[in-house]
Amino acid sequence: MLSGDADADLRQMADDPNFPHRDAARHAVRFRASGDVAHLVAVHDDPHPCGMTDVVFALAGAKRPWLNWVPMPSEAITNVANEIGGRRARGEQLEVTGLGLSAAEPASAMTACHRVAGPVDIGIAEFPAPDIRTPVRPGRYAIWRYDGTEPVPAGPAPSGAAVRLLQEVAGEPWASPLSGYVKAAPLGELPLADLLGLLAHLPGPPDTARWQHLATSTPTYWYRLMQPWVCLGILHHAKDQPWSTSVRREVLVDLAFGVEDWVADAALFALVTAAYREPELRAEVRQVVRARLDAAVAANRLVTIEESLAQLMLVTPGCRPDDRALATAVLARAAQDDEQEEPAPAPAEKRRWWQRRA
Structure with a gap:
């Protein structure tokens, strides 16, 4: 017991x-x-x-990032959305018509903000290099495209049946990636278009006590959690295909190196899960995770998923001493930045414009 x-x-x-x-x-x-x-x-x-x-x-893996839970969103836009959504869920009448970011943030974070806060105008001061809208590597499969500064889903919305299945499967965190893989099997029966649609269109959470409670504090977390579940589902897609030439491998690698987004580390998490299950995949997956972490570290600007990429590197089978040293340095720098960060001002009711440092 x-x-x-x-x-x-x-x-x-x-x-x-x-x-x-x-x-x-x-x-x-x-x-x-x-x-x-x-x-x-x-x-x-x-x-x-x-x-x-x-x-x-x-x-x-209990209480360890990615092994038992998905890292919380860390973007400025999700911090604001959590405050707006949480206060509304607690009964406050809060109207925010515009938000301002000094630099672009991931498309999934922006979309999660809209899901929580509603049709808020979000102004973005700049897209510093490397442009967040440009894939790290070109690929066949994509979740997002950009209409100027606005992220737009690259494919159609998922079916109602796909949304209901996701809410049933993904309502709780996994005990481990291994059990999560097993539980995600029904998602693998969905058409690939539905799986990709779930990743971009971000349907809302299940109407359960857990998510009703989280609506009062961190309503954006559902959107962060659901994407890795979907990627575990992609691992089950067309499982009869040999891994090296499979659609599931191509999709997950393309998403990992697509535009900078939560979908990237969600796809990598699925690949890491596959590496535990199938030892012959471990060398390739380690290289993929390290390459994506290297790309984040090389960017001469804030990369909001860099910390979660480092956490993934540390739990990737075959992680080498140099991989661990890099990931540990990333996490140490992130911890130092958190200590030095000044607390953000709270939103005011009916405020017309909210400038928030990214």
Whole structure:
């Protein structure tokens, strides 16, 4: 019987001479202490896998970004949207007709703001290089295109059945990427156009107690969480196709290197999940994650997904010492920036223009 304390449960398993997966539990304890993903991979690669090794894997990743939860949105526009939506959900009459950003932010974040705050005019002062509207690499599949400064879905809206299925599947975080992959299987039965449509059109959350509660504090989080679920669904698309020439691989890699957006790290998360499940994919996936992190680090401006890319790098099978050093440096710099950031002013009711530093 699990206690709810992942560290205590793992130590008990590791110390129990009758527990059949003591080695896996010991590796899980070491991963929790050191963050060395090699130990997490060793848990997954237990020579006698069963349902209990999946439990040990989930305990190893408990309360860790991407392994158990998707990082919270960090964009200025989502911070503002959360405040607007939260105050409205708590009964305040708040009217905001315009917002201002000093620099462009990801299309998914902008769209999530509109879903929460309504038809608010968002002014963007500049699109610094490298332009957020330009894909990191050209590809066949895309979620967004831009009409000037405005992000527009690149494909049609998903069907009502697809939206209902997403709300059913994605209503809760995953216990681990492995269990998330299994739970996402029904999404893989949807047409690819529906899956891509879900990523861009961002349908609303399920009408459940969890999301009613989060509507009062972080209403944009649903839109951040649902995209990785959809990408797990893409992993199930046309599974009979060999990986190297499969549509699912091409879609996820194209999205990872598309325009700078939440969809990029959502797609990478699905690839990392595939790497745990299929060891022969690990070298390729590690290279893909590192290349996308390198592109973010090389940008001479704020990249709002850079921190989550670093967190993904740290849990990617085959993560090398140089990968870990780069990711750790990114996270340390982000932590330092957070400490130095001044608190943002609260919105005023019926304010006509809201300038917010990006």
